[in-house]
Every structure is written in C-alpha cells, then in structure tokens.
Amino acid sequence: MNQNRVQASEVAPRAGLADISILANASLTSVTGTDMTSNAQGNYDLALKYSGTGLASVGVADKKVLVYALPAELQGKVVGGATVDIDANLLPITPGDIPGVKVLFDALGVTINTLNAVLPIPSVVAAFNQLKTVQNLGAYQKTLPAVVSADGKTISVEFTQELSEYVHQAYVATFGSLRAAIDALQGGNVVTKPLIDGLKLAADKLFDVIELIASGGSDILDLALNGNILGDMNGTLHTTVSDPGAASATVKAGAINNALISADVLTAIEQEGEAVTLNFPTTAVNPIENYDVAAPVITQPVAGQTQVAGQVTLTQPIPDRTTFEAVVTLPDGSTKNVPLAADGTFVVDTGSLVDGQTISAKVVATNGTYTKDSPITTATVTAAPIENPIADYNVATPSVAPLTAGDPEITGQVTLNQPIPLGTTFEAVATLPDGSQLTGTVESDGTFKSAGVDQLAAGQTVTNG
Template sequence: MNQNRVQASEVAPRAGLADISILANASLTSVTGTDMTSNAQGSYDLALKYSGTGLASVGVADKKVLVYALPAELQGKVVGGATVDIDANLLPITPGDIPGVSLLFGALGTAIDGVDKLVAIPAVKAAFDSLSTIQNLGAYQETLPATVSPDGKTISVDFTQGFGKYVHQAYVALFDTLRDTIAAIDVKNPIAAIPVKLLQEASADLFAIIDAIADGTSDILDNALNANLLGSMNGTLHTTVSDPGVASATVKAGAINNALISADVLTATEQEGEAVTLNFPTTAVNPIENYDVAAPVITQPVAGQTQVAGQVTLTQPIPDGTTFEAVVTLPDGSTKNVPLAADGTFVVDTGSLVDGQTISAKVVATNGTYTKDSPITTATVTAAPIENPIADYNVATPSVAPLTAGDPEITGQVTLNQPIPLGTTFEAVATLPDGSQLTGTVESDGTFKSAGVDQLAAGQTVTNG
C-alpha cells in the first residue's frame, strides 16, 4: 500500500484548459474572413479575434494572458512581429462598499450629513450618494506588443499589468467629483465651521487611501476586487505570416491565468482551445515575381588588390522574408557567394588581381523557394596608378648671395625640408639677364653654385629657382 501511495503521489494530473481559463463562452474568428489574400509583399495579414466572458473568479490581480497556438504550417512563418488589441469591459461596482474604503467612506458620510443640517451642500451630497450606488468602470482598451515564442509555436500577450492600472485609474476617477465639491465648500456660517473642519478631516483620510490606490502603493483594491470584475472581452491578434505552402492551417487560442506557456499549457491550448481554420490559395504565389532586383555597382578593381567591393540599392518595399546575396565571378571563372550587408554592400576575396582581368557580379534575391537575379555588372582590372613621391613635398624658395659686377659665379642657399622622400635630388637653376640658364647641384647642406657666368654688369637681374 505504501508503495502504491508513493507512486500515486508522484503522478501529477495534467491541467486542462478549463482549469486555467479566465473566460467562458469563448470563440475565435478571423476578422478579415477565413479565405486569405496575399498582400503586396506576397505574405498574409492575419486578424484573429478571441472573445469570451470573464469567469466569476477573475479579479484585478489575477494573471490575464491570451495565447495563440500556431500549427506546424505557420511556425517560423511570422514576419514583422505581432500585436494584440485588448478590449475588456469591467463589471459595475459600488465604490463606497469596497473593503478598506467603506469604513472611511461611512465616516465621511456622517460628517457630510452633519454639515448638511447646518448649511446646505447639495453638490457634495449628490457626489457622495452616487458613490453609494452601482457605478460603471468602463472598458480597458489597449494595443500591446505580443511575444512570438522562440520555437514559433505560440504568440502570447500578458495584459495583467495594463488591466490593473486601468482599474485603479477608473476607480479613483469616480471620486473626483466628490473631492472637487468638498474643496469648493464655502462656509460663511460660523456655526458650521467646526462640522466642516471635521468633514474635511474625514475626507482627507479617505482621499489618502484613494491616492495610494492611484499611485500603486496600496493593494486594497486588488484584494477587494478579487472576483466578479471582468465582463465580456476580446483580444484581436494582428500579425503577418509568409506563404505557408499549404491549402489551410488551423490556429487555436485560449485566455489563461498563467504567464508561463509550459508544455502542458501549450498542449491544452492545442487540444481544447477555440479554433479557426484559415484557407490559403492553393496556387503558390511568387512574392518576388514583380520585384525589381537592381544591378550592383562594382568599385573599380586595381591590379595588386586581393578583394573586390560593391554595393546595390535595394528597391523598396522589400517583400517580407526576402534575403539577398552577391554572386561574384572571378577572373578564373569560379564564383563566390556572399550575403549583402544591411546597407547593400559586399566584399569578396579575389586573390591578387592582374591588369586586364575581368570580374562580374550580380545580386540574387531569395524568398522561400523562389529566386530572382539582377542584371550582371562587369568591371575590368586597371593598372595601379604610379604615385608621385614628391607630390606633397614642399620645395623651399632659394636665396642668392649678393652679386657684384664681374662675379664669375652665382652662389646661394636653400632649406631642404625634412624628411626628404627617398631618391630625391635637387639642383639650382639660374636665369641670366640674356635669358640663358645655368644649373648647379644643391649640396646636402642646401648650398649651391652656378659657374660659367659671363661678366655681369651693374643693374642686371639674375633669378634662381
């Protein structure tokens, strides 16, 4: 018997969807119909609406999660993420009856009655009385980002926090009129001054609790509204899937009180969740059939380089699920494939290039089983340009020693800027009055001499360069 007891205790019953569901009378429908039509990118936009009525046990703090279970045909097909539009109606409540608020609310009512007997405060009375009757909290409406599971099996959204924040704000807003009318009391009767002060003190105690609820520092409302709060609600999933390649696919959904989508929860949703079957065109659609794959531009290849680079401008919009790669044909006829970077650039190793060789490239777009090529671009390798080693070297202006009539030579000095490019030599060129020129070697210290000058006359000009 003991052995049997141990074995039985180790077998935990698998939870069904009914055990974790927060809605009854649920349904799942496709807002746009069940016959799918592809969009401009060749994908399919889904709008799946899950509706139901809140169970009596669902309170403010209870977890509220919508989970959509995707069939194998749609797993890994979601493109561009997903969102869910939440529209949840709240059941009406009597604000003054909330435990934790009711005692202070009652004390305030007594104070209001006392003042009203001395000086009429009908606006305050009306505001207080309305909080003693059933009030509507309205509807929580918000669009939330949904989470696609890493394995692609589920899309889920947890709206617990947003729902709770809305309930707090809606409840607190019900007290605004009472707060405003009390603040507006203008007492001219001195006999009523003391009762009015007591009323204001009682209201301060009440509104301290209301403000704590508003800023989230009090859990009074969460504890009080632990059931019978959620009325009818719906959540509409918006997402886009690429072509599943099948005629139909069935999506199932459930609204549960568990944010952890475990294997059991997924199984329960797949087996017991509300379902909608989507019909896809049986004739496969090529999403890039009409897409313009632009030709790449190749950066001019130069002899001696070991890589070739290029870029392509990707035509927008790009069909969902499309990838691109560059296919480069090298001079020996072999090809290399490389994915395009996000900015459309690519680089391929070529080995050392030789002047006159040709290289060609094209871009290939791929979407599922479909591919499409761009026009081919060809470039011819050119010889590497010869660089001028002294293109940026600063040759200083020379200075000439003073000349006198009859001097047989011209001497001077020039500063040789450092560093001097390797292999560089210098010479001085003197232009004589008759236009003829004499040259002389510039020594390492910058001095130079131009011999062979005929007799110079006073006033003549000699230039040196």
C-alpha cells in the first residue's frame, strides 16, 4: 500500500489550459474574414488575432508565449515562415512606490522639501510629486518572428524578454523630468549651496538604481511587478499556407506561461483554446490559370549539329511549386522533354541535323495536376557556312633576285609563315614589261623560278606576286 501511495503521489495531474494561461476573456478571430481567397501564387494568407486581458498574477518576469495549434489539414502547409504582431497595453504604476526604489525616493523627497523651504524650486517639486501619482507605461508593440514546430503542429512566439525590456525603459523614462529639473539647479549662496549639493547627492543615489534598472543590472522592478502588469493585449499571426485540400480548417490558440510546448500543453490548447474556423474554396483553384508562359527562343540550328539549344524568360512572379520543362519536336516527329535550368535554358540531343529540316519547341508549366503550354517556336536548319581556311593567313611579300639584260628566267624567295593551313599551295606570278604574266611553283623552302622570259632590256621592270 505504501508503494502504491508513493507511485500515485509522483503522477502529476495533467494541467488544463486555465492552469497555464496568462490571459482571461480570450478570443481568436481572422482579421481578413473566415472565407479564404487564394493569392497570386495559389496560396492563402492568414491573419489570426488572439486577444485577451492579462491575469492579475502575471508579472514582468513571467513567461509569455503565444501558441497557435494547427489542425491536420494545415500541418506541413506553412509557406515561408510566420511572424506575430504583439500589442500589449501595460497597467499604470506609481513609480515612487516601487520597493527598492521607495526608500531612496522618499529620502530625496526630504531633501527637496528642505531646500524648497529656503529656496523655492517649483519645477523639482512638481516633477517629484508627479512620480507619487499613477503613471501610464504605454503599450509594447513589436513584430516578432514566430517558430513553426518541426512536426508542423504549432506556431509559437515568446515575448517575455522583449516585453520586460520595454517595461524597464518605460519605467526609467518616468524619472526623466525629475532628473532634468535637478540637473538645472545651479549656484546658491552659503546657506542654499550645501542644501543643493545634498539634494544632488541624494538624487545620484536614486538615479544610480534607476540606471541599473535601465541596463537590466537590477531585478528590483521585476520583483516589484510580479503581478498586475498586463492589461489588454493581442497577438496577430501572419503566415501563408498552401491549399489544405479541405473545405475548412479550425485553428486554436492560447497564451501560456510555458515556453516548452509539451504534448500535454498542446492537448490543452487543442481542447480548450480559442478557435476560429477558416473556410477554403471547395472548387480547386488552378494557380497557373492566369500565368503567362512565354515562348522559347531557339538558337539557330545548323546542319551537322547534334544538339539544339534554347532559352525562355520566365515571367515573374512564378506561382509556388511551379516547374517548367521544354518539349522539343525533332525532324522525325518524335519529342523530347527536358527540365529548364534555373536561367531558363535547355539543350536537347537531336542526332545529326540536315539542311532544311525543322525543329519546334514549347515550354510547359506544371503545378500539381495543372499544366499550361507556351506558344510554339519553330526553327529551320540551315546549311553550315563554308569557311575560308586562309582568310586569316598572312602571305608574305616575295623578293626577286637581281635581273640583268638577257636573263632567261626570274628567280626569287618568299618566307612561308607557319603554320601553313592544310591543303594550301603557293605559286609565284611575275608580270613582264609587256603586261604578260609567268607563273612558277613556290617550293617548300620558299624559292621559286619563272622560266620562258624573253630577252630583257636594261631599265625594264618586272613585278612578282
């Protein structure tokens, strides 16, 4: 029996949502309405606002976590992450009454009253008295990145630290007027100067503590504000989901004091959290129905090539989960499909192409079960251009051996630049004084001879090329 009692005492009862909640009178609504409309990418943008009023027991240092529990229809469907807009109104406080500050604050009040009796300091008195009244700390407003759980069941955001830092800064700001008024005190006579110095010394002791609170070096404020700090607050989840494949999906939410979302915590939110049901179109939406699939451009095919290349400019924005492939129709009527590269290019093996054949291509976009074709582009194979193998070859200028009257032939030399294009031959052409021409073969060493010259006379000119 004793053993059974021990075992029973070690089994903690499952916490309900009320045991871990930080807000009362909560509600969950869809800012954009509950009838969902798809965006340009065929997805659905959600804006879910969870609102409530802070419980009296919730202090500055208490954990503050907003959790959205996604139903099975939306799990794994979050596209591009999520953010939450936090808007938390803080309850007013009396700055001078904070334990740990009050002793120094009251001591400063004594020195202020003493100096004021001798030398009126109305601005200091007014600023001091204001800190003895209730002051508004304003509202914490910030957009925070949310965490989508690995299993896709929750989206959550913790804002404990950010809110705490805001409260510290807002509290410190209430002392700004008093600090400025005291800093403005100057001079004094033999009677008042010691009182002014004593007031500033007392103020320095107070402001040293205030600076510690501002920097996070003191937990005085956190200990003092261990309850009754949150007023009305809300957190609006912004995220995008793909088509859930269902007519409706119910999201639930809760604001809790535990950053660890255990199975029990998730169950509590799923069973007791505030709920909103979102309605999705029952008729499937074609995400590429209005998407412009551009026609591809085919690089001019040339006879003898064994591939054809092309490119297409993909219209932006591209609907999510859309893929593209090029479908090329070859001269024999067969087709080949290849995925587009990231830059929209594609290459297809064709076999050796022949002048006059035609090739066509189109781009097919696919999204789920939907497809959409681009216009078809057709190209005709052209003959390969004939290249001149000696177009860029430098033919050197020949030199002719000296001639004398009566020589029967012309000889000379030319430098044959290397490398010599394959199949290239050379001949020397001599133009005689009467305009006739003689030719001679240029040997491999660059020498040449033009025979059959009639008797040359002195002073005549012979040209060679």
